[in-house]
Amino acid sequence: MIEARELFVGAKVLAFKGMVCEVEEIRSKTVFFKEGATGVKFEDLNPIPLTEEWLLRAGFERNWEYTSVVYEKSCMQLEWNGYHWTDGNDGFIVGVKYVHQLQNLYYCLVGEELIFKA
Known part of the structure; x- marks a missing residue:
């Protein structure tokens, strides 16, 4: 899980069962992505391990x-x-x-x- 304070527009995260997405908009407890997906709650996001x-x-x-x-x-x-x-x-x-x-x-x-x- 990613802390809300770590999120920013442009951040790359894992959402939707492991799909890499780029944050486009952050609302009170929901994140929207450039990929056009519907809003996802902070607790449903995961970080991408740096490799x-x-x-x-x-x-x-x-x-x-x-x-x-x-x-x-x-x-x-x-x-x-x-x-x-x-x-x-x-x-x-x-x-x-x-x-x-x-x-x-x-x-x-x-x-x-x-x-x-x-």
Whole structure:
């Protein structure tokens, strides 16, 4: 389940028995999607686990200079620590487990939406 405070227009989530949907509108307790679906309650939404496939679709590239799994895009670097993605820096660690969290973090750091290839 996704917390209401984590939702934003453009967030990618799982709805309708695992279908990937993009949030278009948020009302008091209901979310509507670009896919034209009827409203869904917050508690019926699930996050999309962040995987290498999603990072590649978002334009991240693997940096082979590191011994660990590191992907970079713009000013952002994500490192896989075996449990979740972190920003790869020693001073600032942020756990990113889901696609919508990556979208939110990217927007905060870069100031633009993260675009995914089909």
